[in-house]
Amino acid sequence: MSLKNLGIKPPQVLLPKKNVDLTKWAVVACDQYTSQPEYWAEVENLVGEEPSTLKLVFPEVYLEEAGAAQRVANINDTMKKYLDQKQLMEAGKGFIYIDRKTAHTKSRKGLLITIDLEQYDFNPGAKTLIRATEGTVLDRLPPRIRIRENAPIEVPHVMLLIDDPEKSVIEPLALQTDKMEKVYDFDLMMNGGHIEGYRVADPNMEEAILDAFTKLAKAEAFASKYGVGPEKDVLLFAAGDGNHSLATAKSVWENIKGGLAGEDFDNHPARYAMVEVVNVHDQGLTFEPIHRIVFNVNGKELLQDIVQYCARNNSEAYYQEFSDQREQGEKAKELTAIGGHHVIPYICGTIRGLLVVQNPKYNLAVATLQSALNDISKNKEALKIDYIHGEDVLSSLASQEGAIGFYLEPMDKHDLFKTVILDGVLPRKTFSMGEAEEKRFYLECRKITKE
Template identity: 60%
Template sequence: MDSLSYFEKIGVKIPTVLLPKKDIDMTKWSVIACDQYTSEPEYWAKVESIVGDSPSALKLTFPEVYLESGNSEERITKINSTMEKYIKENILEAHGPCFIYVDRKTSHTPSRKGLIIAIDLEKYDYSPGSQSLIRATEGTVIERLPPRIKIREKASLELPHVMLLIDDPEKTVIEPLAEKADSFEKVYDFDLMMNSGHIKGYKIDDEETIGSILSALEKLADPDTFRKKYSVGTDKDVLLFAVGDGNHSLATAKAHWELIKNSCLPRELESHPARYALVEVVNVHDSGLTFEPIHRVVFNINPDELLDSMVSFYKDENCSYRKLSSMESILNELQALNSNKHSHAIGFCTNEGFGIIEVANPSRNLEVGTLQAFLDVYIKHNNDIKVDYIHGEDAVLKLGTQKQNIGFFLPKMSKHDLFKTVILDGVLPRKTFSMGEADEKRFYLECRKITR
């Protein structure tokens, strides 16, 4: 197997994966992605009580709920020292070089299959209009990167919550692994905390299976196949991996590498561990993968004033809103209005009740783009306002119906439209979709060294 040629063509590296040693409580070790439950500190308080003094990925990551707590420097220093401690005390054991086949069960799906690999950050570009092999699906907010880079710059380990998607309708890359999972060494098998399901992981280190995986990826990346598949010309370069989750985490890894490589000797560039990022790859056609909308909650506002401002903002697009009596009435109205493909309808809730916003002649393609364009301008002129991006209608109802808040309900997009939309139109508005509900998000589990 000529791994270098595969590396050059598809930007994949076979990583050395670090996993907790056998006597570690894996349920306490593995915690959900740091960008979840950011307006629910009670969730993270519960996680901390479950973990206690046990070794845990919680102590190696920075939940975003704490970003504004005022002790960021102290927390980052503690994260870095705990990483060194876990390495020195052999809390983590090396497996590999290998891939890890992942089978995740949640309360919403019996199985979602994934593959842990390392990708080459030289093949990834998050800038608008990018034609890179690995590409962002949503706009990257550059202002969100510096605090994340600060966390990574002295870190000895990375823990991925990044999920990349492949468009593999024939199911040639990941699905064949499920058929022979029993032949692989099982490296973990446990329940995830907070009723988030169950996860199994299998080590793949034999040359034949790895060769089959890389060969299947190479076929997906064939330029002629790509152009026929999407009916595009030579002006469109191959998109093999689309970022599904963790866009800003991967952008942080890229920005960190760009800083590091300036001090590398030419002979060090290819082998430096920070050039690569550990990710989970999922097939967009996996039956266990669903796309859910990411809703919005806006805090510290006068709801009626905000709604009137939106009507004024979109006066040329015939925007209006009306109040309704219940969540059920919102759902009924949305179903009726969304049958009209030319208009945009967005539900909302406040402490006074419910309602519908309708934009009859929208200039943007998606409802999320219509809402976000307005919110970006509105927030810019109101410094006390905060927006949070919420998974699940229940959380929107809980937060949006509190005084001086408003919650917005957005429709879901079809996962089958993702690749062609990104290829033809570029990145989507940020926070357009979520891969599953909040409790289905990737949990931190595997680690990889990113320093020499």
């Protein structure tokens, strides 16, 4: 199977010129710390006037502030300036092997590639080689589209997963770094850890990567692995992080491609998107829960609304309050052991409790909670839902007046592919690949416009 049929090819990467401080250059994904403006204020202070990807992206913490159109224009202008002033230089064509160290893991291995957006579909029921793992919220795409449709370069934070239990694609590269060109090696800001990158230039190494991907994509092996029939189309890549950024790239390409034909269609740089691929079996990859917090509400009234929503959907729900966290935890463990229902701990100011849903409509507690919150928010415009990494952060935010936080359990990462194959996309923000500071940092760039 060719690289084209696999939907991948080696990227032509742009990296900052030698005198740029890479620690100030690389910043975490824009959809992190969305309820913590102090994080982004500290990043801005750290970066100052230095070249940085902070000036090439739109942190979502600022989405609701005035001046969004000007911020988008500034982003596109800065991209052009960095190219014109040679702040970004070609680092050679080829896959890049990535080794990321964080406060939580000694090593998480990845491979930087470009994927063919013709092989990707984010819609429910997709049968393409590359698919979303969570539902795409179309309302989240316009700000990203406004940036990308006028952007000369892309700066990715997308991470795709492969299900490679034999560790045949990425892991062998860890033993061959002496045969590759090291293209970066530095500490990431804000407790982000350390990152190293090595360009794969040897044709034999590239061929070995291709062969390994080809074996993963064979229909017979796919059917045997997941116990499915031949009617199930092969899923090679599942979007783990950056679902909406990848959907943005797809949307922009769909708008461009109608006027193209022949080689212009086949080779247009916007047809591709640069991503990092990680093996779901990598020991350095963990799935963390993404908790929910709701602002601008009376906590008890919201709980009552959830109970009523469940009743309308043929489920029974109730909530209990407890005097302390220990009592809450013991009761949650007791109810969970019984099974047959969802048990969702919550915190509202100084009050701790449990939301219990019996005979739930959905298999996952996150789906039950998210469907209720989505429905309730339709009639309460002031209500704001946010998605939080870390129990300590959730507890702190939920202690504020007019807020309630819900704790969720992590999903087993080994269930991801089979769940998506059999059940389709998961609810939005079902899982997180690591803690917030472990997310992919913006670092490498790639041109997405014709010369």
